[in-house]
Amino acid sequence: MTRTIWAILALLLILVLGGSGYYLYRHATPYQELVDHGPSPEALANPYLAAEMFLRERGLKVEHANSLEALADLPPKGHSLLMLEERSNMSPQQADRVLDWARAGGHLVFVAQALWDEDTEQSGDLLLDRVQIHQMLSEDLEEPPEPEAGDAYPKLTKVHVDGEQAPAYVSFDTAFHLDDPDSLAQSWASSGAATHLIQLEYGKGSVTVLTDADIWKTPAIGRYDNAWLLWYLNVDTTVTLLFNTDHPSLWQLLWKNFPQALVALGLLIGLWLWQAAARHGPLLEPPPKARRQLLEHLRASADFILRHGGQGPLLHALQVDIRRRARRRHPGFEQLQPEAQWEVLALLSQQPVSAIRQALQPLAGQRLSSTDFSHQVAHLQTLRNAL
Template sequence: MSRRPGLLAGVVLAALMCALGAYLYVKAVPYQETVDHGPSPEARANPYLAAEHFLRKQGINVEHVNNLGVLPNLEPHQRSLLLLGERTNMTPREVDQLMNWTRAGGRLLFVAEALWDDSTGSSGDLLLDRVRLRQLLSEDLKEPPAELIKDRYPKLTKLYLEDEEAPAYIGFDTDFHLEDPHNLAQAWANSELATHMMQLTLGLGSIIVITDAELWKNEHIDQYDNAWLLWYLSADTDVTLLFNTDHDNLLTLLLRYFPQALVALLALIALWLWRSAVRHGPLQQPAPKARRQLEEHLQASAGFHLRHNGQQQLLQTLQQDVLRRARHLHPGFEQLVVAEQWQVLARLTRQPTRAISQALSPRPKQRMSRAEFCRQVAHLQTLRNAL
């Protein structure tokens, strides 16, 4: 009898679960949701990744390089070189190499990077100045009369082709304008007020100058006829894309991505320098404040005079002291000749004349040995003490 209530509760619970499942099955409506995680790492690293994929789908071979070091090995025949990166560090030698490569049959496309400066007669863009084109701001151009403006799409650049009724519409940045003061361009594309693309012939090859390459980046290449223009300019050739020529150095990358690690490293270096500066062993005790003995003062004074005045000065001082005492004991001593003075000193000191002669005679200028100097001082002191 005790099992029937438990069994009944289990049956009721199973029935409720079946009823809930049936209700959810009838009411629930399946749907799909797409979560946009943004550009892939490859697209973030390569702003022209979509352009490369597009050209490959058109059967064009595409390669991506980061510098002009590949130019000597790049066959110019049926080859398009697209310079889409920064060229601020380009050298005159590299410009000459590009010009020679184009004359040999290459197709060169590059972006004008600097504005023309009338005061200097150049733009600072070596490649743009070499092809003798100029880039100006569109706002500096004179606007045509309003009655002559009939453009339906003034912000789009139009490229007209033969046997085509309508132009191709391209999304160039209309803030810039290309000027051809020497009438060198053979083809061009304009917006309402400005020119944004020019093509010139150089030897067996051609040069294409554009005001910007933003229209071929991943986020813009699918707009208007931007992708078609890229294919049109590089048709029947292999394509080499060159950008990211200026790479960040290691310090810049570390500051950008690992600032905390750099701070920690600097702190460790500072601690190491502080630790290395600590003295090892006991500190030297300060000198006692008690006065030195008179003998120490005399020795220090004598050592000072010997170092600064030399041996001759000390000996002359002793000799003059002996003569001064002799003049005091024997009136008229200074008027006697040297030999007579030595005889007087021999009588006063009871020393032989030879010893007095050796003590008072002038010494040679060369430095005496320590033993000889001590003997000479001892003889003089003996004479002085005897007077």
Template sequence: MSRHRGALAVALLAVLVAALGVYLYLKATPYQTEIDHGPSPEARANPYLAAELFLRKQGLSVGHANGLDILPSLDPHQHSLLLLGDRYNMSPRQIDQVMNWTRAGGRLLFVAESLWDEKLGQSNDLLLDRVELRQSLSKDLKQPPPNVGEDPYPQLTKLYLEDEDAPAYAGFDTAFHLEDPKNLAQAWANSAGATHMMQLNSGLGSIIVVTDADLWKTPAIEQYDNAWLLWYLTADTRVTLIFNTDHDSLPTLLLRYFPQALVALFALIGLGFWHFGIRQGPLLEPAPKARRQLQEHLRASADFLLRRNGQAGLLQALQQDILRRVRHRHPGFEQLGVAEQWLVLARLTGQPTRAISQAMSPRPKQRLSSVEFSRQVAHLQFLRNAL
């Protein structure tokens, strides 16, 4: 009967599962969706990846580098060099190399990175000072450009081209303004309140200075005419983007060429701190040069054995020594019974059997007092000496 009920329950459960499956199949509606996993590792590592892909799509040869070490291998003829990374540590020698490359026919584009300091008569951007342009804040301009109120897109930068009715619009940061105190610029682009791009000649080449390059990063490059402007500035050239123009610092050079000297220096500094450091606690008195007495050695050895083996171990060692001596004096001693062994010991040592029994019986595991332990040791030593 129980087997029949079990089979019925299994069948009922299978029917319920099948019914649930059919219900879900009829109600479920398949659909497709796109899951955004964010930018790829390449896009996170290269903020100008979209700009590179766009220029390649226009038929330009595009590459990028992390420093100016690649400059000697770049032919300046029909070549654009875009310095889009930080240049605060750019050395004068590197600036000379870039300027010579540009004068030989290259096209240089870089971002102005520092404001002009009237008191010092310079900025912290050596390359910007070399081309004799200045950068300031748009809010510090004394007089706004004319027709500001008539501009329908005051926040966008306009680039006017010949034979074009409407300008191209770019999304430069309008917080900064470029100045040309010596009227060297051949072309420029303005927003309603400031100038954000200038172009000037340099030997056989040309220089383009912009207030920022964020408009060519992802996703800003797809806005307005930002992508077109980048293509326009680099058209008919091979393009090299450089994100990092920092020269090696002194610590980096020392670590590269003198690692052993640095290790020795740090070790010497550590030893100096250790030698002159403040001691915690009084100084230890030097150990006396006199040799220790034999009694001190014996006491130290006894203390060590007591700590290591305990009282029972020391007493057992004395008892074994007594038994070894009595076996030597009385052959066949080990074959006697315990009572007969006590009688032999009493006869050889002159002690009563009761005292022999107390001394040679196994000791309990509990620890003896110092007085009892000393008395027991003295008694055993007396028996051993008497043999």
């Protein structure tokens, strides 16, 4: 291609690119798009992350604890301990330690996690039973709380504060109710269906019982006055969030996640112990590992045929094998007369015709002596091996 053609192509390319750029400049409109990548790993690992951030923004110090060992270094006065997660592994000694800490001046906040059983007169929730508060289903209440006159939000829990005309509204789960049979509560908060928060003095400290803590998880903490209630209960204190009262043991985790495998393992161990256990009476000797050789099998088979069929089948089998080998060496062997066959076999085996005649003669019903039978078999084998 000449330089002129290259120049024309370059000019056309510049014109196309320039025209495209001008078109995009006149018609393209820049915009911003917000892409939601979902919760961060920290938020997924900690459902109360937003609650912690809210408290820190209000000037409160927030700490974490993964076991009750933290109580040893946690002074009661000026501290709040929030137990909002599962604590079914808590022992009676641990429950006493927590309540002793509250009695010494700390503020304990926990969620009721079991229903009151009238028959056993306990719920199984160690903390709830010790502070003598009962939890039950709202639908089982004989006399539910009377709704306030003109209440526009009967499903929301109303928290009244001294000096405030309007209550704060909190979205507790209305399916559960807290009962104070001994009238120990200093304050409480109820919806139109049930009571969901009870606060009572406990020695030098205080205890707050809730029906649920989902109001402080994401995104519920941003609704109504849920976040305000968290701040109001813990104002002027250092907050410690206790996520686990005790880590389950390895066996507990295995039983929780792999119960079938553990049952199967137990059965296998039981069967092994039964098989290895001592038996009554002598043990049977194991069968010998030695096996007969091939020659022994052949001899045993020949003895069986000799006993049940006589000498004829054995000799006939050798004679048939000789004729089969002769047909391979000499095509048309089976059409020859017996004398001619004997001559062919003599030629192929380099043996005299008389020996071949004697070897191939049928027994005609007579029984040979052991010596003669052995000689006959030897002649036939020698003839067969020569072919």
